[in-house]
Amino acid sequence: xxxxxxxxxxxxxxxxxxxxxxxxxxxxxxxxxxxxxxxxxxxxxxxxxxxxxxxxxxxxxxxxxxxxxxxxxxxxxxxxxxxxxxxxxxxxxxxxxxxxxxxxxxxxxxxxxxxxxxxx
Amino acid sequence: xxxxxxxxxxxxxxxxxxxxxxxxxxxxxxxxxxxxxxxxxxxxxxxxxxxxxxxxxxxxxxxxxxxxxxxxxxxxxxxxxxxxxxxxxxxxxxxxxxxxxxxxxxxxxxxxxxxxxxxx
Numbered sequence: 001x002x003x004x005x006x007x008x009x010x011x012x013x014x015x016x017x018x019x020x021x022x023x024x025x026x027x028x029x030x031x032x033x034x035x036x037x038x039x040x041x042x043x044x045x046x047x048x049x050x051x052x053x054x055x056x057x058x059x060x061x062x063x064x065x066x067x068x069x070x071x072x073x074x075x076x077x078x079x080x081x082x083x084x085x086x087x088x089x090x091x092x093x094x095x096x097x098x099x100x101x102x103x104x105x106x107x108x109x110x111x112x113x114x115x116x117x118x119x120x
Numbered sequence: 121x122x123x124x125x126x127x128x129x130x131x132x133x134x135x136x137x138x139x140x141x142x143x144x145x146x147x148x149x150x151x152x153x154x155x156x157x158x159x160x161x162x163x164x165x166x167x168x169x170x171x172x173x174x175x176x177x178x179x180x181x182x183x184x185x186x187x188x189x190x191x192x193x194x195x196x197x198x199x200x201x202x203x204x205x206x207x208x209x210x211x212x213x214x215x216x217x218x219x220x221x222x223x224x225x226x227x228x229x230x231x232x233x234x235x236x237x238x239x240x
Binding site for chain 2 (some may be wrong): 029033037038045117
């Protein structure tokens with residue numbers, strides 16, 4: 001009997017997967033708005049938005065808490081906010097040795113950009 | 121003596137004008153993050169996001185409270201949220217007769233899309 005293959009699971013949890021058409025196409029449903037508002041909300045805090053841009057612009061496209069020191073908040077606060085961004089589906093993380101490295105989840109962020117970008 | 125000409129004022133208030141480079145370019149400054157987080161926060165509420173998409177996708181690119189009836193909140197609540205979106209710089213408004221018509225402010229929304237779009 002053949003071993004069962006690991007099923008191909010999507011990297012992005014369903015709850016935060018990009019879901020929605022461009023905002024000019026049609027009104028969002030309640031369900032779509034619920035999912036998407038979560039992502040916008042995660043970027044709606046100035047400290048969190050700075051941390052997100054710090055990760056996005058860091059060399060190699062990833063950063064750990066150890067790389068981020070100039071936002072003027074404590075290391076536990078940085079960790080807290082990076083976790084929130086991850087829960088919203090905007091960052092992924094990987095532990096390597098002592099540190100957790102965060103990276104932007106491009107598909108989710110691009111989907112947000114697309115929802116807005118068609119309005120310009 | 122010549123009459124003073126009305127000065128050319130920008131349509132978008134300075135406080136909410138698109139300000140920032142793509143998020144991959146460099147970390148946002150505290151001031152840039154403060155301005156931009158306000159816009160993301162405005163879209164970070166499910167009802168507000170639905171109303172925003174209702175305006176954006178409405179015929180002619182504009183809508184009044186009278187056009188929006190299927191989001192399941194009262195008319196005063198719709199008005200309240202549309203005002204919040206306007207304060208964040210995402211909508212403009214114009215009174216015509218009985219109703220205030222709202223329209224997406226394309227430059228601001230496109231700037232948000234651009235900040236995110238480069239990450240895809």
